[in-house]
Amino acid sequence: MKNIIFIAPPAAGKGTVSAKVCEKYNIPHISTGDLLRDEIAHETKLGIEIKEAMAKGEFVTDEVITKLLKKRLSAKDAKKGFILDGYPRNITQAKIYDELLNELSYEMGMVIFLDISKEVAMERALSRIVCSKCGLSYNLLVKELSPIKDGICDACGSNLKARTDDNEETFIKRFDTYMKETYPLIEYYEKKNNLVKINVNDKSADEVFDEVNKIINNKKTK
Numbered sequence: 001m002k003n004i005i006f007i008a009p010p011a012a013g014k015g016t017v018s019a020k021v022c023e024k025y026n027i028p029h030i031s032t033g034d035l036l037r038d039e040i041a042h043e044t045k046l047g048i049e050i051k052e053a054m055a056k057g058e059f060v061t062d063e064v065i066t067k068l069l070k071k072r073l074s075a076k077d078a079k080k081g082f083i084l085d086g087y088p089r090n091i092t093q094a095k096i097y098d099e100l101l102n103e104l105s106y107e108m109g110m111v112i113f114l115d116i117s118k119e120v121a122m123e124r125a126l127s128r129i130v131c132s133k134c135g136l137s138y139n140l141l142v143k144e145l146s147p148i149k150d151g152i153c154d155a156c157g158s159n160l161k162a163r164t165d166d167n168e169e170t171f172i173k174r175f176d177t178y179m180k181e182t183y184p185l186i187e188y189y190e191k192k193n194n195l196v197k198i199n200v201n202d203k204s205a206d207e208v209f210d211e212v213n214k215i216i217n218n219k220k221t222k
């Protein structure tokens with residue numbers, strides 16, 4: 001079974017590697033955010049409850065998320081594996097997840113930490129530019145993905161803003177908050193001997209994908 005959780009700070013490349021893994025192994029990408037949104041969109045009994053709770057400014061309880069997650073993980077397409085996104089966010093959820101896997105007779109799977117330094121992450125994040133007019137995206141760290149003319153959108157000719165939503169200050173805050181909130185999880189999975197670290201600082205997306213493949217294939221699967 002290939003059930004995978006990525007622990008990844010902002011700009012570590014989780015989205016890219018997740019998409020590649022799902023495609024190669026034909027496993028679903030399961031996001032608790034999507035599960036909640038789907039439930040609300042389909043106006044199920046639970047979905048209506050969630051919507052009402054959110055309208056009152058209440059948090060969605062672990063009980064609700066667990067219920068949705070259990071239903072989704074039990075589905076046929078998840079039996080040979082999945083990538084779980086946005087969960088667990090804390091130790092309480094990690095323990096609930098352990099129980100859930102147990103109930104479903106699923107193995108623990110792999111927790112892969114995409115380890116990136118704050119400096120590299122910031123450089124990457126701030127090198128992304130999206131044209132505010134046409135939505136075309138650029139990456140100043142990659143020659144092929146940079147605009148042909150500095151500061152001008154190739155597609156529509158409008159001025160490209162130098163930076164994305166993030167500036168250094170907001171990025172550092174986002175990164176530090178993530179690490180602070182996630183550190184207990186890293187420790188938790190380290191203790192369980194379930195954590196594999198990949199240093200992604202000097203790796204391209206393809207190289208990170210290669211490392212992930214090695215981890216997936218070295219792991220004995222039931």
Ligand SMILES: [Zn+2]
Nearest residue numbers: 131134153156
């Ligand atoms: Zn444009």
